[in-house]
Amino acid sequence: MFERFTKDARAAVQGAVEVAERERSESIDTRHLVVTLAEGAGRAPAALEACGVRPDDVAALARDAVRRGEVLDADALSAVGIDLDAVSRRADETFGAGALDRAARRSTRRRKHWPFTADARKALELSLREAIRLGDKGIDDRHLLLGVLRADCPGGRLLESALHDAGSDVATLRAAAEQETRAA
Amino acid sequence: MTEKTLVGAAAGDDPTEGLRAVRALRDLADRLETLQVERARQLGWSWQDVADALGVSKQAVHKKHGRRI
Numbered sequence: 001m002f003e004r005f006t007k008d009a010r011a012a013v014q015g016a017v018e019v020a021e022r023e024r025s026e027s028i029d030t031r032h033l034v035v036t037l038a039e040g041a042g043r044a045p046a047a048l049e050a051c052g053v054r055p056d057d058v059a060a061l062a063r064d065a066v067r068r069g070e071v072l073d074a075d076a077l078s079a080v081g082i083d084l085d086a087v088s089r090r091a092d093e094t095f096g097a098g099a100l101d102r103a104a105r106r107s108t109r110r111r112k113h114w115p116f117t118a119d120a121r122k123a124l125e126l127s128l129r130e131a132i133r134l135g136d137k138g139i140d141d142r143h144l145l146l147g148v149l150r151a152d153c154p155g156g157r158l159l160e161s162a163l164h165d166a167g168s169d170v171a172t173l174r175a176a177a178e179q180e181t182r183a184a
Numbered sequence: 185m186t187e188k189t190l191v192g193a194a195a196g197d198d199p200t201e202g203l204r205a206v207r208a209l210r211d212l213a214d215r216l217e218t219l220q221v222e223r224a225r226q227l228g229w230s231w232q233d234v235a236d237a238l239g240v241s242k243q244a245v246h247k248k249h250g251r252r253i
Contacts, residue, residue, distance in 0.1 A: 070211065073208035073211070091219060094219075100212075103214075104215055
């Protein structure tokens with residue numbers, strides 16, 4: 001699959017590894033990819049701009065999310081009767097604001113290799129399928145963006161909320177990215 | 185997934201949702217442990233006190249948290 005990646009797509013994946021290294025992440029997920037897709041020299045930033053979203057803002061949002069560490073699974077916790085918001089509030093009272101996020105970051109060790117999370121691998125896989133669906137030979141950064149949007153992942157949810165705030169939506173971004181794909 | 189269907193799934197027999205809940209619990213427990221151990225140490229608890237409270241050996245707790253605190 002990777003042999004089909006264009007220069008821009010390779011740069012985005014390599015960049016995600018560098019973001020993880022710099023931010024001392026435990027692993028590379030789709031939020032790391034969103035940072036580099038939005039900051040990259042490819043066509044993904046133009047697709048974002050077409051939806052009225054500033055790529056720099058998206059990159060900053062994603063970087064903040066990465067800094068906050070791994071996301072606790074609030075839905076899964078509520079399924080076993082735990083109200084994460086309540087636990088968070090309580091922890092903030094005792095240990096200071098943002099205590100749970102801080103604890104996650106502190107437990108991360110410096111490491112030599114950063115594994116991709118399952119959702120990031122899924123997004124990469126879906127980018128291949130997007131390229132095939134659109135009849136494109138290579139996988140470029142727009143296909144990666146489409147893959148992230150297609151996967152159920154933190155990066156996709158982040159994009160969704162950024163689009164929503166800009167008065168746009170995922171369907172519009174998908175259309176913009178696909179159009180960019182065809183025009184190329 | 186809505187809260188309602190997730191609750192149903194956790195109470196049901198789908199391992200996917202059950203294991204997802206276990207993972208989330210472990211993640212939350214790890215973070216709370218980090219915060220609590222740190223605070224106990226600041227309040228002057230010995231590693232042995234912390235280990236006894238957690239029900240693990242002193243070596244285990246020191247290995248996990250010693251470098252950080």
